[in-house]
Amino acid sequence: xxxKRLGFLIFGLVVLTTCSAPQxxxxxxxxPFTEKPKNIILLIGDGMGLSQISAAMYSNRNxxxxxxxxxxxxxxxxxxxxxxxxxxxxxxxFACGVKTYNSAIGMTRDTVPCPNILExxxxxxxxxxxxxxxxxxxxxxxxxxxxxxxxxxxxxxASDMLDVEVDLLIGGGMQYFSRRESDRRDLxxxxxxxxxxxxxxxxxxxxxxxxxxxxNLVYFTADKHPVPVAAGRDYLxxxxxxxxxxxxxxxxxxxxLMIEGSQIDWMCHSNDAQGAIKETLDFDRAVGEVLNYARxxxxxxxxxxADHETGGMALNPxxxxxxxxxxxxxxxxxxxxxxxxxxxxxxxxxxxxxxxxEIHQKMREAxxxxxxxxxxxxxx
Numbered sequence: 039x040x041x042k043r044l045g046f047l048i049f050g051l052v053v054l055t056t057c058s059a060p061q062x063x064x065x066x067x068x069x070p071f072t073e074k075p076k077n078i079i080l081l082i083g084d085g086m087g088l089s090q091i092s093a094a095m096y097s098n099r100n101x102x103x104x105x106x107x108x109x110x111x112x113x114x115x116x117x118x119x120x121x122x123x124x125x126x127x128x129x130x131x132f133a134c135g136v137k138t139y140n141s142a143i144g145m146t147r148d149t150v151p152c153p154n155i156l157e158x159x160x161x162x163x164x165x166x167x168x169x170x171x172x173x174x175x176x177x178x179x180x181x182x183x184x185x186x187x188x189x190x191x192x193x194x195x196a197s198d199m200l201d202v203e204v205d206l207l208i209g210g211g212m213q214y215f216s217r218r219e220s221d222r223r224d225l226x227x228x229x230x231x232x233x234x235x236x237x238x239x240x241x242x243x244x245x246x247x248x249x250x251x252x253x254n255l256v257y258f259t260a261d262k263h264p265v266p267v268a269a270g271r272d273y274l275x276x277x278x279x280x281x282x283x284x285x286x287x288x289x290x291x292x293x294x295l296m297i298e299g300s301q302i303d304w305m306c307h308s309n310d311a312q313g314a315i316k317e318t319l320d321f322d323r324a325v326g327e328v329l330n331y332a333r334x335x336x337x338x339x340x341x342x343x344a345d346h347e348t349g350g351m352a353l354n355p356x357x358x359x360x361x362x363x364x365x366x367x368x369x370x371x372x373x374x375x376x377x378x379x380x381x382x383x384x385x386x387x388x389x390x391x392x393x394x395x396e397i398h399q400k401m402r403e404a405x406x407x408x409x410x411x412x413x414x415x416x417x418x
Contacts, residue, residue: 074383075383077282079282079296079297079339079341081324081340081341082345084178084300084302086303089351090315090318092353097360102325107342107385108385111380112375112377112390112392115344115394116373118136129181130144132343136152137395141189142189143185143188144185155401163289164289166285166295167296168208168298169278170300173209174210174211176189178296200229200232203254211260212261235248235250235254236255238257238258244257259273264301274321281295283331286335299317306347307348312362314349325340336383337382339380340385343378346371349366352365352366375391
């Protein structure tokens with residue numbers, strides 16, 4: 039892969055000059071986009087449906103960065119074996135373009151590993167990255183880099199990550215790499231032997247890293263799960279600001295980046311409306327950072343969606359601006375349609391109503407990848 043040989047000093051100057059708070063975006067027509075995107079940034083708000091978005095908006099002076107997206111569509115989130123999907127099947131639909139069973143990680147319904155868009159991007163010379171506010175081996179990020187029949191096989195998923203030359207990994211779950219129960223492998227050391235720079239929350243904060251763009255980077259934000267944003271987790275916005283600039287220095291061909299706001303889902307499982315609002319607002323701040331990058335680059339397609347809705351959240355009639363009374367119908371997932379927001383070159387592909395697998399196909403089409411394989415066609 040053709041890699042730019044730029045040092046971390048130049049990269050640091052680029053990041054520092056972009057560290058202002060998100061500003062109001064100009065209208066869609068004022069932005070000169072390239073004809074096709076060079077980069078794709080897919081942001082997934084796990085468990086984020088229209089009610090979570092509405093609650094966050096009305097709790098934030100009636101504004102969200104999501105409002106700056108000119109194209110909006112909806113996807114059908116159901117899994118192969120259930121109208122109500124889980125994150126594993128939902129993320130595999132995005133990553134591989136197949137409908138599969140709940141709990142499958144990068145597998146078809148027949149437990150055959152399916153090629154994913156991150157692997158394809160790597161093979162074509164693009165840089166790649168994954169960022170999450172859960173463990174990096176959790177279902178959503180795992181579906182873009184691993185192939186396992188069950189989402190709970192965390193150590194096997196961690197092992198799979200050594201087989202893909204991913205440029206950037208930011209998330210929790212260090213224990214699955216360094217203190218494994220299934221074998222005595224030290225995957226942190228194996229990453230280092232492959233030339234990766236590996237850091238963790240125990241060494242230093244993410245903002246204190248040297249950011250040497252000549253090496254792949256792994257940063258563990260927690261030993262297992264990162265804490266909720268209400269308990270002090272604060273790295274998602276910085277990671278969303280850092281990652282595109284880091285990846286653009288890693289390849290002249292462009293990049294694919296997936297960023298997950300993981301804990302919206304967890305708050306809704308707990309029927310914690312205020313927690314869900316805080317997590318959604320944290321995710322929206324990350325969306326704003328990515329939009330700032332996309333506005334400046336002109337060659338980046340940004341897509342924001344969710345794998346599913348969680349909790350059947352509703353905004354009760356006594357809710358007011360700045361004071362939302364959110365309630366829930368379940369502590370599980372629901373099968374409601376999920377919004378898709380798109381910005382940048384290729385964004386017009388994402389309007390309308392379509393299967394969740396079409397997000398995969400639309401991303402590939404936008405990047406100019408060759409036609410869908412027979413495997414993907416047969417498993418939709």
